[in-house]
Amino acid sequence: MEKLLVTGITGFVGQNLKKYTEISSLYNLIGISRKADGESVKSYRALTPEFWNQTTAFIHLAGKAHDLKKTTEEKDYFEANTELTKKVFKQFLESNCEVFVYMSSVKAVADTVEDILTEETQPIPKTAYGKSKLAAEKYLLSQEPSKGKRVYILRPCMIHGPGNKGNLNLLYHFVKKGIPYPFGSFENKRSFVSIDNLCFVIKELIENKKIPSGVYNISDDQALSTSELVKTMGEVLQKPAKIFKTPKLLVRGISKIGDLFPLPVNSERLQKLTENYVVSNRKIVKVMGKELPFTAREGLRKTIGSFGKNI
Secondary structure, eight states: OEEEEEETTTSHHHHHHHHHHHHHTOEEEEEEESSOOSSSEEEGGGOOHHHHHTOSEEEEOOOOOOOTTOOSOHHHHIIIIIIHHHHHHHHHHTSSOOEEEEEOOGGGTOSSOSSOBOTTSOOOOOSHHHHHHHHHHHHHHHSOOOTTOEEEEEEEOEEEOTTOOSHHHHHHHHHHTTOOBTBTTOOOOBOEEEHHHHHHHHHHHHHOTTSOSEEEEEOOSOOBOHHHHHHHHHHHHTSOOOBOBOOHHHHHHHHHHHTTSOOSOOHHHHHHHHOOBOBOOHHHHHHHTSOOSSOHHHHHHHHHHHHGGGO
C-alpha cells in the first residue's frame, strides 16, 4: 500500500480525500499537522528524510483560507500559504518522494472574471489570500525538481460536497423554506467543482506519470447560473423554487445595509451569488485523457441532498 502525506487532512478537502482513497484501499493517507494524533496524523517534526523517502506523494492542502470577516493580517496569509509551502517543498526536493501536489486557488489569478479563466490568464490577485497563494506558486515554478519528480499546482474554483457549508447552504435553506430567490434579475454564469471530481483529479495525478508537471485549473465541465442552481435545489427538494426578479438597484441598496447590520445578504455575499466566474478545465481534462466522473448538476445534486441530513 502506497503512502501519501497530506497536510490539512482535517479540513473539508482533506477529510473527503481520505474517504475517497480509503474506498480503493490502494493508499495509506497520513496527515501532517502541527499537532500529532497517533499513527494517522503526524507532526511536521516527523518529516524526517527517512519518512519522506517512504512516501509516494505529498499533497499540500494546508493554508489559511480567505477570511470573510477581514480580521486576519496580511503577514498571516504569507506565513501559512507561502512560507510553509517553501519549507515542505525544499524537503520534497531532497527526498525520494515522486509527486508534489499544491492546492492553490483561482483567487491566485483573479477575484473577478469577465470572460473565461484559463491557465494563460495573467494573474492579478487583489487580496492577501490570493497574493500569498500566487507567491507560493511562483516559488514552486522557480525551482528545478530532479528527474522523475512531478509537481502539480491546482487552482480549484468553488469546491462543494456533502457537509459543505457556505452560500450553497444559505440558498438551500431559502428554497427549503419556500423563500423566493430575489436575485433573478442578475444573469450570471459561474463554475463549481464537486469534491468527488477534485479527488478524482488528484488520484489521476498521482497514478498517471504521463501527466506533465504544471499549473491546472480545476472545475466541473459546465458553468451554471445561480438561478439554475436554485432550480436544481428545488428539484432535489421536490418543491418548486420561486425566483423573483427584484430590481437590481433595490437589491444593491439592501446589500449595503447588510454591510452595516446582520442581514442575510451583504455586498460581498451578493457579489458571490450573482457574479460571473467561469473557469476552463480543458487543460487538465486533455492531459488526463479521461472525462470527469460527475457532471456539474450531478455533483451539485449530491451536495444539496446532503444538506437535509445535516440539519
